[in-house]
Amino acid sequence: MNALQEFCENLWAAPRRILDTALRSGAPKTDRTRSTFVFGNVFLHLHAVRTHRWSLRWTTTLGLGIASAAATLIAVVSGVLLMFYYKPYPEAAYQSIKDIHFVVPTGRFIRNIHRWSANVMVVTVIAHMARAFYTASYRKPREFNWLIGMGLLVTTLGLSFTGYLLPWDQLAYWAITIGANIAQSPREVTDALGATDYFDPGGLQKLLLLGSDTVGAEALIRFYLFHVMLLPMVLAALMSVHFWRIRKDGGLSRPADADERLGPSKDVYPVFTDTPAKTYQLAAIVRGRTPAVGKGPENTVPSMPHLFYAELAVTMLTLFVCLALAIAFDAPLKELANPNIPENPAKAPWYFLGLQELVAFTAFMGGIGIPAIVLIGLGLIPYLDREKAGSGEWFGGPGGWPLVQRSLAIGLASALIVESLVIRYGWIREWFPSTPQLVVTLINPGTLLTAIYAAYSLWLVQRYQSSRAGALGLFTCFLCGFVVLTVIGTYFRGPNWVFYWSPSDWPKH
């Protein structure tokens, strides 16, 4: 064989060899190559090599975590595409969104996808959090991953909020004005204490957010920076840790008797023919339950293809939902921002309307105080509930589903009663107009509702002698409060934030 012949053969074989070297260990056809396919790949190795069968039941997770990750991916791709044409400068921004909508090929579709994937992301992140809570998946050793998840929730909401300003239309301008003034609202307290001249965290927050004292070009470029650079970087970092910790914390949570409940399967066989005396050298320095020493990963199946195909299916479904919504509903664009005439009513995106309902009672407690209390409360749940019973079970724990049903009733009823009393009879300032501001700030329908929920939860702890029961009640109540306030803010608030049964009752301009 001469050199020229060999050259031709190598040329012919080059594509196959490129693929071989990319995969490092060949096609994933045997148990061994399926393992190396996962741990030999920098992206895939965030997953474990083998997945427990319990994790693959669709009722375990409902696929919500992967759906939110998929929505994130869709939002990133569509967002990067929008950056080809978007110009972050007042008026130019508005015109460029109009260009994207009316002129750019597929621009309108891509913008709709971006908006809907952001909405899907918010919904799935909240639903995923509820799933993790109701299956008690935050428990040891997964406490810290619950905190990372909360960071992801806050980052997701931050991305939505910063994206809201970018079109520079009326909706955007007034939502950001309100948002920036919520950042300034600690002044409500410092003013009442007469301390604003020496200590003004509110003013500083607004200044840092807007880069000026009004919403203008500086604010737009800052929100753009947050939206396309800083928050996505935070999101990517937190997501990587979140996924990695699932693997390091021993996969998804499952009931102690998961193996018996699953029963035998022809897909499962002992991974090690002999029980290994010594699994990994690393076992000397890794503490805790990973890697398992002395027994094989029983009742597991290779992640490639079982887990990855399931993830791909959920991703396709998410993509389908985003595309269908994007085809059916256009992303809104109002008139060019006008700093002299607010929208009436000026409404934030739907997932912030519960907050807007709260800030209509008091800016500081509604916009900063109560959200901070809720976040701290949620973050403490894994560190206060140290019980073991019911982990990995839907509504596991004392009382279970009946307790959640009762909490749903109490949470909905108390939110509806407080809201309807306020709508019908007003609040302190309407009865005693000279009430000091500090009293209005501290005692208002929002704080009252928070106190009712907290008291109910403590009562549950005492009644069931279980902190899990208290957590179940509290989380359910807060979900109820969120839903009630959001629905009222979305459908029943009209001009001047007055209650109307239907938009057809709104006064004509």
Place this chain on the structure above:
Amino acid sequence: MNSETKHSRLEPELMPRRDVLGMASLWAAGSAFMFALFGIARLPKAAVLASPSKKFRVTLPETLPASGAFVPPGRNVSISRDSEGVHAVSLVCTHLGCIVNTSSDGFECPCHGSRFDRNGAVTRGPAPQPLPWLKVTGSGNEVVVDEGATVPSGTKV
């Protein structure tokens, strides 16, 4: 000395003598990064605010009614004139910065329903402060209003 046999590479001595220099350089590096952080934190707080001039000159219309308010185009200020003189009330809601509308008995905010009387005092809703009165200079129909300077309620020129 059997103390040397107690420690292994996996469970070393708590702080070997020779590591002091190493720790010192670690702390030095740490404080250098902290110092850099001050610089990073200082940058986003602007020293000069890029906002348009807050002072403006306005000619009041002759036919301004005794109790009526005049809102110069493009400005969020309500100017009134009565027998005691001219005064200007800011139209920026003290709650969350929306622009209030003038109503028959004062001002009302479209965003969260705060109401104010004719002098800017809060009558209902979430607003924590009354609408500020702004500094007015000049006389007759030619006045200069400074949106950046407030005066006590009731000051008329």
